[in-house]
Each structure stands twice: as C-alpha cells, then as structure tokens.
Amino acid sequence: MDVDTRLLRSFAVVADEGHLTRAAERLFISQPALTKQIKQLEALLGVTLFTRSRTGMTLTEAGAALAGSVPAVLDSWDAALRTAKSAAGRADRVLRVGFVASGANELTLRIIAAFARRRPGWRVQLHQTSWDDPTAGLASGDADAALLRLPFPGEEALDIEVLITEDRWVALPASHRLAGQEVIPFADLFEEPFVATPEASGRWRDYWLASDERGGHPVTVGAVAHNPDEWLNAIANGYGVSLTPQATARFYQRPDVVYRPVSGVSPSRVGVARPRTPDVPAAVRDFVRSCLELRPVPESGELPAPDPGGCREPDPSRLGPSPQASRARAPSSSVMRSGATARE
Structure with missing residues (x-):
C-alpha cells in the first residue's frame, strides 16, 4: 500500500x-x-x-x-529529502532562499553580496511565496533558508535569528476619514474592517491584526488577500485598512493608498530562519552569518526582546567557525519588511 x-x-x-x-x-x-x-x-x-x-x-x-x-x-x-536536495544544491552551488512579499527590502542585495564573498561561485536563488505560507518554503522543504516577518505558525520547529525591529504602520484608502492624521491611535481603528491574509496563516494573521492589543474588540474582515497586489487593491477600493511594516510606505507607494504611523501597537521583527537540524549545510550557516553581519546595532546597545514563540537573538558563536569569514565585510544596515495581515 x-x-x-x-x-x-x-x-x-x-x-x-x-x-x-x-x-x-x-x-x-x-x-x-x-x-x-x-x-x-x-x-x-x-x-x-x-x-x-x-x-x-x-x-x-x-x-x-x-x-x-x-x-x-x-x-x-x-x-532523506534534505540530504538529496542539499546534495543537488551543493553540486549546482545554489542556495534556495525564500521570502514573503519583499522580504528583506534594502538588505536583500547586501546580504547576497556578503554571502557571495563568503561563497565565491555560489548563487542565491530567491523564491517569493504567497501569504498562504509565512515560512516561505521552509515548511515544505522548498527553501534552505528564509527571510521572514515574525511571528508565524510553526516557527517553533525552525532555527530563527532575529535581525531587526520595525514599527507597524497602517495602510488606508487615500479618501479615509483618518488619512489626514499624522499619527493614528490603534483604538481609532477598532471599528474599521481589515484586509486579511488567508485564515491558514494563523498566528501571522493574528499578529498583523494585533489581536492581543485590541482590548477584546472583535475584528471585521472586509477582504482576504494572498499577495501584495491583492492587498493594495483591496485597500485602495475601500474594502478595509491593514497594519503593515513601516517600510511598506517606501516600497508600495500608490496615489490611492496612504500610510500613517500607529500608536498603541508593538513593533514587528524580522529574522533569518532555517530548518532546525543537527546537520546544517555549511552554505546555510554562511548565509546566516551574512545576515547577522548586517544586523543594525540598536542605539541603546541592547538586543530586542525575544519572541514568545522561541526565537533567539543572534549568537554568531552558535554557527561554528567559517573558513571564509576573513573575507567578509559588514556593509551598512537597513530594514526588512513582509506582508500585512488580519484575522476574521
């Protein structure tokens, strides 16, 4: 059978x-x-x-x-599957990296350049997934590593290093009654319909609704989006509003959508993730190192608080020695983003 x-x-x-x-x-x-x-x-x-x-x-x-x-x-x-795919990747010198929406934004090219210095002759194959899979291919084995927006369901089974934090803003139709405000209290959005990602995205969807920061107020879902284009069109058409990383205002500008800072919600975080296995391929370790060397240093000198889901702050010593490390340099840093979500 x-x-x-x-x-x-x-x-x-x-x-x-x-x-x-x-x-x-x-x-x-x-x-x-x-x-x-x-x-x-x-x-x-x-x-x-x-x-x-x-x-x-x-x-x-x-x-x-x-x-x-x-x-x-x-x-x-x-x-067995990881071994086969890893062997194929090593033979082709290809590292498969998943991301959701625009993933690392400004950092993407810098991370790839840093990895190329560590691994001359290797190529990073970037693969974008829809919001149905917040793990960007890690859960299915289609990615060796991923740049992800935290939190999301199933992250406990992955090895995640937190890279940056970023404020959450709100995306609104340009004609919205709150569009003219400089800063919008989250409480003013409680009665607004939200544009959501698919229900199967679970915890990721909940987080971008800020369900733990609503004081018990329920949410109304005006539309469900599977990718940034659907998300932007739903907002522009007035089907709802949505929380989103601050960087979205730079990378998804449209005349019929405005972005405003939101008070009363915690910031979001971005991490680099890989499968939690004892036999991590050397190329994956080098990719993680390339991400960590670009991690911004907070002005306070303190690391962001760890995620309740079990993510760790970067600890390069855990990755072991790298024969290519002496060739790596640290370019200037920036921020990452991912898609916005909500929950019915």
Whole structure:
C-alpha cells in the first residue's frame, strides 16, 4: 500500500494538537481540506483514527498505534529529502532562499553580496511565496533558508535569528476619514474592517491584526488577500485598512493608498530562519552569518526582546567557525519588511 506522506504529516499534526483548527493553522491549509485528508487516510488504511467531538479530536486505539510510528517515518523521509536536495544544491552551488512579499527590502542585495564573498561561485536563488505560507518554503522543504516577518505558525520547529525591529504602520484608502492624521491611535481603528491574509496563516494573521492589543474588540474582515497586489487593491477600493511594516510606505507607494504611523501597537521583527537540524549545510550557516553581519546595532546597545514563540537573538558563536569569514565585510544596515495581515 502506498500512502502519501502529506496525509501522514497531516495526521501527525492533528494527533499532536488534538484539534482540527489548530492543526490546520500549523499546516497552512483550511479546516475542510484537513478534514478531507484525514478521511482519505482512514479510507486508505481501513480504520478509524479519531473520535470527533465538540472539544476536539481523540485518537482511537488504531490511531494511537499509528501516531507512535509516524513521527519516525516522517523524520527519516525529511532527512532523506534534505540530504538529496542539499546534495543537488551543493553540486549546482545554489542556495534556495525564500521570502514573503519583499522580504528583506534594502538588505536583500547586501546580504547576497556578503554571502557571495563568503561563497565565491555560489548563487542565491530567491523564491517569493504567497501569504498562504509565512515560512516561505521552509515548511515544505522548498527553501534552505528564509527571510521572514515574525511571528508565524510553526516557527517553533525552525532555527530563527532575529535581525531587526520595525514599527507597524497602517495602510488606508487615500479618501479615509483618518488619512489626514499624522499619527493614528490603534483604538481609532477598532471599528474599521481589515484586509486579511488567508485564515491558514494563523498566528501571522493574528499578529498583523494585533489581536492581543485590541482590548477584546472583535475584528471585521472586509477582504482576504494572498499577495501584495491583492492587498493594495483591496485597500485602495475601500474594502478595509491593514497594519503593515513601516517600510511598506517606501516600497508600495500608490496615489490611492496612504500610510500613517500607529500608536498603541508593538513593533514587528524580522529574522533569518532555517530548518532546525543537527546537520546544517555549511552554505546555510554562511548565509546566516551574512545576515547577522548586517544586523543594525540598536542605539541603546541592547538586543530586542525575544519572541514568545522561541526565537533567539543572534549568537554568531552558535554557527561554528567559517573558513571564509576573513573575507567578509559588514556593509551598512537597513530594514526588512513582509506582508500585512488580519484575522476574521
């Protein structure tokens, strides 16, 4: 019997979470799609894996037996896949780097240049993903490393080094009643409809809604966007407003959209991420070093506070020695950004 590893992976996450909604968020898929996958796996195996109730999903005896074996199977498959892809990348001297929206903004070219000095003859293959996947290909194995906006679902399974912090602003239609204000209190936006990313983006979507900073006020979603173009058009058409990194005002200027600072919300953060594995390829380590050498030094001399999700502040000593380090120089620094989100 041949079983798609995608079905096994979905089963493992549901077994771990015990809840379809939370599992769907971790997998970046809709709840109906996840339900369909579980039923498909049960049909293939000819057994019932879960008992379903209003409180969640409980493993049956057969489900518990499978849950005890599946993680090792998936770990072995993932390791084999990484080894094969890494070998192909080394042979071609290509490093696959994912990003969401414009990712690193001004820093992108500088990071690539720093990596090129460490790895002469290597090429960085940048791959942009939609907002359906805030991990920019890391979760699927399509990226070796990624430049990401924190927080997002599934980040606990990745090794993340925080690079910078950046204020959150708000994007508004140019005709909006608040567009003329220099600074907009977040409380003034509580009754506004928001433009959201897909629900499957989970924690990332929640953060760009600032759901923990609303004082219990619910959100109304006026539109859902999967990429920057859809997002800008929805705002320009008056379907809603959206929190966004400050850099968006520089990189996505339109006459029918305005950007304003927002008070009452915490800043966002950008990090470089890679899979959390003991056998990190040397090229990935060098890419992380290239990012860290460009990290701005806060005026206070202190590092940003760590993210509750488990991200760490940069610690170059963890990366081990680099034979190319003597050739690397540190260009001037800048900021990064990613897309904006909200939650229904």
